[in-house]
Amino acid sequence: MKPKFLVGGVVILIALGYMIWAGVTQSAVYFVTPTELTAAPVAGKAYRLGGLVAPGSLKWEPRTLDLSFTLSDGTATVPVRHKGTPPDLFGESRGAVVEGSWVADGYFRATLIMAKHSEEYKAPHDSSAAGYKELIKTLRGDGR
Amino acid sequence: MTAELGFGMTVVALVLAVYGGAAAGIGARTGRATLVESAQHAALGVFVLITACFALLTYAFLTFDFSVRYVATNTNLGTPFYYRITGVWGALEGSIILWSWMLAFYTVIVVLRHRATARELYPWALATMLGILAFFLLVMTVAAPPFQRQMPVPADGRGLNPLLEDTGMITHPVALYLGFTGCTVPFAFAMAALITGRVGDAWLTLTRRWAIVAWYFLSLGLLIGGWWSYHVLGWGGYWAWDPVENAAFMPWLTGTAFLHSVMIQERRRMLKLWNISLVILTFSLTLFGTFLTRSGVIASVHSFTQGAIGILFLSFLALVLLTALGLVAWRWEALRSQGDLDSVVSRESAFLLNNVLLVAAAFTVFFGTVFPLLSEAVRGVKVSVGAPFFNQVNVPLFLSLIFLMGVGPLIAWRRASLDNLARNFLWPVVLGVVAAAAAFFLGVRSLLAAVAFATAAFVLATIVLDFGRATRARLRVGESLLPAMGGLVRRHNRRYGGLVVHLGILIIALGVTGSQAWSVQTEMTLRPGEAAELAGYRVRFDGLTAVEESNHFKVIGAFTVSNGRTLGVLRPAKKFYPQEQSPIAYVDYRLGLKEDIYLVLGDFARDGQQATVKLQVNRLVSWIWIGGAVLTLGALLAILPDRRAAA
Numbered sequence: 001m002k003p004k005f006l007v008g009g010v011v012i013l014i015a016l017g018y019m020i021w022a023g024v025t026q027s028a029v030y031f032v033t034p035t036e037l038t039a040a041p042v043a044g045k046a047y048r049l050g051g052l053v054a055p056g057s058l059k060w061e062p063r064t065l066d067l068s069f070t071l072s073d074g075t076a077t078v079p080v081r082h083k084g085t086p087p088d089l090f091g092e093s094r095g096a097v098v099e100g101s102w103v104a105d106g107y108f109r110a111t112l113i114m115a116k117h118s119e120e121y122k123a124p125h126d127s128s129a130a131g132y133k134e135l136i137k138t139l140r141g142d143g144r
Numbered sequence: 145m146t147a148e149l150g151f152g153m154t155v156v157a158l159v160l161a162v163y164g165g166a167a168a169g170i171g172a173r174t175g176r177a178t179l180v181e182s183a184q185h186a187a188l189g190v191f192v193l194i195t196a197c198f199a200l201l202t203y204a205f206l207t208f209d210f211s212v213r214y215v216a217t218n219t220n221l222g223t224p225f226y227y228r229i230t231g232v233w234g235a236l237e238g239s240i241i242l243w244s245w246m247l248a249f250y251t252v253i254v255v256l257r258h259r260a261t262a263r264e265l266y267p268w269a270l271a272t273m274l275g276i277l278a279f280f281l282l283v284m285t286v287a288a289p290p291f292q293r294q295m296p297v298p299a300d301g302r303g304l305n306p307l308l309e310d311t312g313m314i315t316h317p318v319a320l321y322l323g324f325t326g327c328t329v330p331f332a333f334a335m336a337a338l339i340t341g342r343v344g345d346a347w348l349t350l351t352r353r354w355a356i357v358a359w360y361f362l363s364l365g366l367l368i369g370g371w372w373s374y375h376v377l378g379w380g381g382y383w384a385w386d387p388v389e390n391a392a393f394m395p396w397l398t399g400t401a402f403l404h405s406v407m408i409q410e411r412r413r414m415l416k417l418w419n420i421s422l423v424i425l426t427f428s429l430t431l432f433g434t435f436l437t438r439s440g441v442i443a444s445v446h447s448f449t450q451g452a453i454g455i456l457f458l459s460f461l462a463l464v465l466l467t468a469l470g471l472v473a474w475r476w477e478a479l480r481s482q483g484d485l486d487s488v489v490s491r492e493s494a495f496l497l498n499n500v501l502l503v504a505a506a507f508t509v510f511f512g513t514v515f516p517l518l519s520e521a522v523r524g525v526k527v528s529v530g531a532p533f534f535n536q537v538n539v540p541l542f543l544s545l546i547f548l549m550g551v552g553p554l555i556a557w558r559r560a561s562l563d564n565l566a567r568n569f570l571w572p573v574v575l576g577v578v579a580a581a582a583a584f585f586l587g588v589r590s591l592l593a594a595v596a597f598a599t600a601a602f603v604l605a606t607i608v609l610d611f612g613r614a615t616r617a618r619l620r621v622g623e624s625l626l627p628a629m630g631g632l633v634r635r636h637n638r639r640y641g642g643l644v645v646h647l648g649i650l651i652i653a654l655g656v657t658g659s660q661a662w663s664v665q666t667e668m669t670l671r672p673g674e675a676a677e678l679a680g681y682r683v684r685f686d687g688l689t690a691v692e693e694s695n696h697f698k699v700i701g702a703f704t705v706s707n708g709r710t711l712g713v714l715r716p717a718k719k720f721y722p723q724e725q726s727p728i729a730y731v732d733y734r735l736g737l738k739e740d741i742y743l744v745l746g747d748f749a750r751d752g753q754q755a756t757v758k759l760q761v762n763r764l765v766s767w768i769w770i771g772g773a774v775l776t777l778g779a780l781l782a783i784l785p786d787r788r789a790a791a
């Protein structure tokens with residue numbers, strides 16, 4: 001009986017190995033910086049691109065859901081386009097990681113945007129609170 | 145004062161744990177019962193001290209004692225009462241206390257339950273548990289001290305991570321940690337078995353129920369985690385293959401394998417080595433998971449990144465693995481099987497295959513989780529594999545496992561005859577085929593969904609067949625229907641508890657299949673009065689309002705949902721916490737058995753004249769939670785004391 005189990009085990013191992021190999025090759029996402037990407041962009045390859053959202057580059061069209069911005073690492077910049085609402089924690093001069101692919105027309109099409117959460121301690125300060133209070137006032141004024 | 149007292153108690157607890165571990169070990173080796181007794185007192189002392197530490201920290205949270213750094217970073221004057229309590233374990237330091245406290249609790253129960261009944265194994269198990277406890281107390285003293293002072297004392301604290309302000313956070317970490325720490329008990333007895341050379345069935349019988357307890361809590365923790373992810377995180381899913389989720393899922397998989405392979409050893413005296421290895425693996429994976437999520441090696445959405453603690457955990461993991469493997473090598477001869485597999489078509493084989501598949505699944509999860517590290521080390525490029533990898537590899541594994549759930553409980557031991565196969569599986573197979581055909585005629589065009597439904601129908605039929613037969617046998621001896629069913633479940637609680645768990649898994653699998661195959665979503669920007677339409681629903685934007693809560697501001701959107709008739713108003717919101725840089729989404733939803741309507745407020749205009757929403761219609765997701773409830777009930781049933789022994 002032993003050989004049968006051995007054969008079964010080998011078959012399972014080969015199948016598992018194949019599934020893992022296929023899974024990795026099909027869903028591998030390469031981590032790159034803007035410098036690395038601009039040096040050798042491959043259209044259609046899946047990338048995860050990390051950088052800082054360049055000040056003044058962020059454009060958001062709520063009616064069409066078009067979001068565009070530039071990711072920079074200090075030496076190179078990559079224009080990014082995305083369809084959808086910017087996530088919480090996302091903004092100019094903040095870190096962001098986008099997943100998607102390079103389009104031959106010369107921009108990065110992001111399918112997923114992840115804003116980087118800063119771990120640093122930040123004491124609550126009055127200016128932001130005042131900003132929110134004003135926001136509430138505006139909304140209340142319009143709502144009632 | 146609080147801080148010094150707390151730190152002092154931690155140090156004393158550490159010393160006691162080290163002493164107790166040594167005393168129990170020496171007592172076991174020399175046979176001096178007084179030493180073991182002294183170790184018991186030490187264990188009790190450790191439990192009392194950690195309880196006091198925990199109470200002290202909770203008190204510091206409740207009284208806003210911002211002189212304690214941990215309190216100041218995880219709470220502020222606006223934090224509501226409940227979240228001041230859950231804030232205690234809202235970050236690294238507190239979660240280590242919670243972990244140690246539970247481990248100490250388990251240790252005390254082990255002392256109470258087993259000190260009289262397992263004279264040979266128990267002292268070594270106690271020594272192991274106290275040793276592990278000493279490690280966690282060391283972490284609490286050196287790497288992540290919860291009672292660190294902060295000077296000068298701030299006027300207000302920073303506040304809890306807003307995502308953790310949720311009722312799920314009361315139960316999720318508690319359940320998960322009870323599961324993680326619960327895995328220590330079988331490990332401790334496995335070590336005791338290896339050290340004493342009593343690697344027979346005694347340690348298995350002792351730890352079987354412990355393993356189910358740990359498994360129950362792990363399952364509960366995973367389920368509540370999924371629910372939290374679904375209703376708090378606002379991305380519309382319940383499982384993301386995030387490293388933290390994977391960290392909890394891996395020991396669950398190997399633990400599940402152990403619960404099944406135990407039965408083969410009990411019945412056929414086989415797989416001793418395998419069972420010991422599974423217990424070691426499961427416990428190591430709980431440590432590895434903590435290392436993974438607490439060290440920040442792999443960036444994850446909800447890991448509390450901390451550097452130094454990683455080295456400690458990795459070293460301890462290495463120590464545990466080396467010791468355990470060394471002991472296994474030492475007892476190699478004794479661990480060899482006495483029985484042998486007779487036939488490929490038998491219950492042993494089905495269970496063996498189930499084990500291989502579960503461990504394979506655990507391995508793929510492990511591989512996918514550490515892949516970025518591997519690729520960076522080997523090829524110098526950082527490559528990650530995301531959810532598609534995990535889904536692609538695991539779906540066939542899980543479908544096969546579900547199929548085996550139907551086969552395992554009914555197929556004959558040793559060698560199944562054709563007659564046995566026909567008697568047990570003819571009707572279930574027919575039903576499976578009918579289910580696939582029915583799904584096809586009802587318009588299901590996804591091959592995967594059709595296969596999933598066919599498999600589920602097959603397994604369901606085997607469960608009903610098994611239960612029906614056993615009930616009929618009891619009816620024949622003159623019992624009436626309900627007492628017959630009840631008596632059956634009570635007398636064979638482990639078997640039927642297991643079958644109920646299987647039923648729960650089936651229901652969860654249906655929910656997962658349905659939500660993956662048929663959920664739809666859209667995203668739109670609306671002006672007041674405008675509506676988004678999806679899958680027969682109309683969601684009209686009525687306007688925005690704002691409110692001020694104790695510790696945050698909230699902008700709430702009102703959306704009227706209708707499908708021909710008005711169903712109600714959904715109020716998703718965005719919460720602005722002063723201490724956070726950005727708002728946090730607050731999801732609103734309408735749950736249903738067939739589908740959930742799930743609405744997230746994305747962006748909005750400050751004048752209230754425009755709002756961007758993400759609308760999802762998620763199919764069959766509720767069945768995941770229903771299945772989860774069934775599963776936990778089944779596990780509880782299996783934990784109940786065995787009535788057969790008493791009767």
